[in-house]
Amino acid sequence: MSTTLAQVQQEVVEEFAMLGDWQDRYEQLIEQGRDLPLIAPEHKVDNNLVRGCQSRVWLHAEHRASDQPGAGIIHFTADSDALITKGIVALLVRVYNDRHPQEILDASTEFIDRIGLREHLSPNRANGLSAMIDQMKRYALAFSSVQ
Amino acid sequence: MSNPIPAVKPVFNTGEIRAQFPILREQVHGRPLIYFDNAATGQKPQRVIExxxxxxxxxxxxxxxxxxxxxxxxxxxxxxxxxxxxxxxxxxxxxxxxxxxxxxxxxxxxxxxxxxxxxxxxxxxxxxxxxxxxxxxxxxxxxxxxxxxxxxxxxxxxxxxxxxxxxxxxxxxxxxxxxxxxxxxxxxxxxxxxxxxxxxxxxxxxxxxxxxxxxxxxxxxxxxxxxxxxxxxxxxxxxxxxxxxxxxxxxxxxxxxxxxxxxxxxxxxxxxxxxxxxxxxxxxxxxxxxxxxxxxxxxxxxxxxxxxxxxxxxxxxxxxxxxTGMAAMAAQELALLEHATKELLQIDGLRIIGTAKEKVGVISFVVEGVHHYDLGTLLDQQGIAVRTGHHCTQPLMDRFGISGTTRASFAPFNTIDEVDMMIAATMRAVKMLRR
CATH class of the missing domain: 3.40.640.10 (Type I PLP-dependent aspartate aminotransferase-like (Major domain))
Incomplete structure (x- = not known):
């Protein structure tokens, strides 16, 4: 169970590399959305909306306390009202979920380019994608100062 | 044997109009551009560029x-x-x-x-x-x-x-x-x-x-x-x-x-x-x-x-x-609007927002269970440029109780074939998004 963050990124890259046309790519993305750890209703609030996306994306981060299992890791949950956006956030959650803050802060975002998402998504969406990553890293930064 | 009378008489030569817009020779995601975002900004004929x-x-x-x-x-x-x-x-x-x-x-x-x-x-x-x-x-x-x-x-x-x-x-x-x-x-x-x-x-x-x-x-x-x-x-x-x-x-x-x-x-x-x-x-x-x-x-x-x-x-x-002729251009746009309206309504769960008696060639719609942003993205993948979102009219969206629409807006260089391709592309996208 000790898969590293980089290994998960590599898994994602390989999954997308096997896909042919745009339709497969987007179907795969929509499929990812089904596996997303859904945000609890009480966290699906305006305060958790990620700014910079045309569709609505809610992202919640929970820092596991030292007396809990998985002490110190960040657990993300999310949702979106658009399926493709939900797929994108699910992909990000899959990569960054249940990691220590420093791992998230150190992680490269190069895999986004390697799965061809940035070039295939509209500038609006690409910005939304960057906004989601920024938001995750901001949580990691905030929690990294918590011992 | 006499020639059959064409069902739809062309208002004017669309090919001639299209040739005047260099951007229409561009491709998007490897497909010829179908530009239905004319209400956001119009394309420019060669004469204006020159x-x-x-x-x-x-x-x-x-x-x-x-x-x-x-x-x-x-x-x-x-x-x-x-x-x-x-x-x-x-x-x-x-x-x-x-x-x-x-x-x-x-x-x-x-x-x-x-x-x-x-x-x-x-x-x-x-x-x-x-x-x-x-x-x-x-x-x-x-x-x-x-x-x-x-x-x-x-x-x-x-x-x-x-x-x-x-x-x-x-x-x-x-x-x-x-x-x-x-x-x-x-x-x-x-x-x-x-x-x-x-x-x-x-x-x-x-x-x-x-x-x-x-x-x-x-x-x-x-x-x-x-x-x-x-x-x-x-x-x-x-x-x-x-x-x-x-x-x-x-x-x-x-x-x-x-x-x-x-x-x-x-x-x-x-x-x-x-x-x-x-x-x-x-x-x-x-x-x-x-x-x-x-x-x-x-x-x-x-x-x-x-x-x-x-x-x-x-x-x-x-x-x-x-x-080019304002009246001829308007007639072409209305022909496109009429065709698009009729065909879009064939799609299950599709509702047109804006059914006024007097309209220009703009058609906004929502599809039940489908986010306009997903639809716009999948249409773009098929080379079709439409607008999605609130169109800078948020109070109007509130009036209709929706967060946004997908909007196609026509120019005289657009064709009935292009509208048909948009309908087919919309059906394909809706199928993907509803599965």
Whole structure:
């Protein structure tokens, strides 16, 4: 169970590399959305909306306390009202979920380019994608100062 | 054997029109571009691109200042474009045509300057529920500044202005007044209404509003009228004297012209009464530190070096529209609208937002269980450019209880085949998104 963050990124890259046309790519993305750890209703609030996306994306981060299992890791949950956006956030959650803050802060975002998402998504969406990553890293930064 | 009669007689040669738009030779995601986002910005015919290019390549100089030849040529070209625009909208004088950065700038000018001379605490500005944010926010700012109130004409389920119409009577005269001339209780106008600011054509719904009748009613009450014509000028013949409006705003880039150039038409007497908006060069007569006197119209409202290339490009765009034929272009757009409306309604769960009797070639729709953003993204993957979102009309979205729509807006270079491809692409996308 000790898969590293980089290994998960590599898994994602390989999954997308096997896909042919745009339709497969987007179907795969929509499929990812089904596996997303859904945000609890009480966290699906305006305060958790990620700014910079045309569709609505809610992202919640929970820092596991030292007396809990998985002490110190960040657990993300999310949702979106658009399926493709939900797929994108699910992909990000899959990569960054249940990691220590420093791992998230150190992680490269190069895999986004390697799965061809940035070039295939509209500038609006690409910005939304960057906004989601920024938001995750901001949580990691905030929690990294918590011992 | 006689030739079968074609079912649909082509309005004009679409191929000939298409050849004039270089962008239509572009590909998107490896497919030929299908451009259905004409209400956001229009594409540019070669003639307009060349006019802008020619200005920079041969006569680029600042206007109204130089004694040298190029400056005179640039000035002549700019003023010739002003005359072309004047004739196109049938303004009385060229100096009633003020060049601005676009409709948004025109409306901000209108709201700031009219607000200053007209609005007092308790006064009302009347707009409608289908306004673009550019015809809402400047008035909110003016109302805030002068203690006035913004009033809104509601919108019907069909996407028309919800106006009291007396059955059996022609719309004009007597839209809000009975034969006795008594004001009706449900008239949107009150004794405190000072300004009516209304869109001629809705960018989201395509609805053509009865602005002439509204203006006539407003005028009787001494109300100043401002029309947002951004979506009307590309499709309809606009005659500002016939409409009787005081101010009329529109953009160059939605009518085959360059971006960054727009027009505010203003009735001479009103423009004379309005204070300047922005200060700077070009707009002055004499400057001292104690007092500045202003240039005459239109320069009083054109501070700084104008967008000369844009003005010349806009003039060429108007000439192109007239040469191509406004009526023929409108007929083609309506044929596309009619076909798209009929075919889109075949899609299960699809609802058209905006079913007014009088529309331009704009069609907004929502599909049950499908987010407009997903649909727009999947249409883009198939080479089709549509608009998704709230279209800068959030209050209108609230009115219909939706977060956004998918909007296709047509130009005369679009074809029935392209509409069919959009329908097929929409069906394919909906299938993917509903699975």
């Amino acid at each position: 006019a802008v290019d020619r200005y920079y390549a041969t006569i680029n100089a600042n206007v109204h200042r130089g004694v040298h030849t190029l400056s005179n040529l640039a000035t002549e070209a700019q003023e010739a474009a002003r005359e072309t625009v004047r004739a196109h909208i049938n303004a009385k004088y060229p100096h009633e045509v003020i060049f601005t950065a676009g409709t948004t700038a025109s409306l901000n000018l209108a709201a700031a300057c009219l607000g200053q001379v007209l609005l007092k605490p308790g006064d009302e500005v009347l707009i409608s529920g289908m306004e673009h944010h550019a015809n809402i926010v400047p008035w909110q700012l003016a109302c805030d500044r002068h203690g006035a109130t913004l009033k809104v004409i509601p919108i019907t389920e069909e996407g028309e202005l919800d106006l009291p119409v007396i059955p059996g009577l022609p719309r004009n005269p007597g839209l809000f007044t009975g034969q006795s001339g008594q004001a009706r209780n449900d008239s949107p106008f009150t004794d405190r209404t000072k300004i009516l600011a209304i869109t001629h054509v809705s960018n989201t719904l395509g609805t053509i509003n009865p602005v002439k009748e509204l203006i006539a009613e407003a005028k009787q009450r001494g109300i100043i009228t401002v029309v947002d014509g951004a979506q009307a000028v590309p499709h309809l013949p606009v005659d500002v004297q016939d409409l009787g409006c005081d101010l009329y705003a529109f953009s160059g880039h939605k009518m085959y012209g360059p971006t960054g150039i727009g027009v505010l038409y203003g009735r001479e007497e009103l423009l004379e009464c309005m204070p300047p908006w922005q200060g700077g060069g070009e707009m002055i007569d004499r400057v001292t530190f104690e007092k500045t006197t202003y240039a005459k119209l239109p320069f009083k409202f054109e501070a700084g070096t104008p967008h000369i290339a844009g003005i010349i490009g806009l003039g060429e765009a108007v000439r192109w529209m007239n040469d």
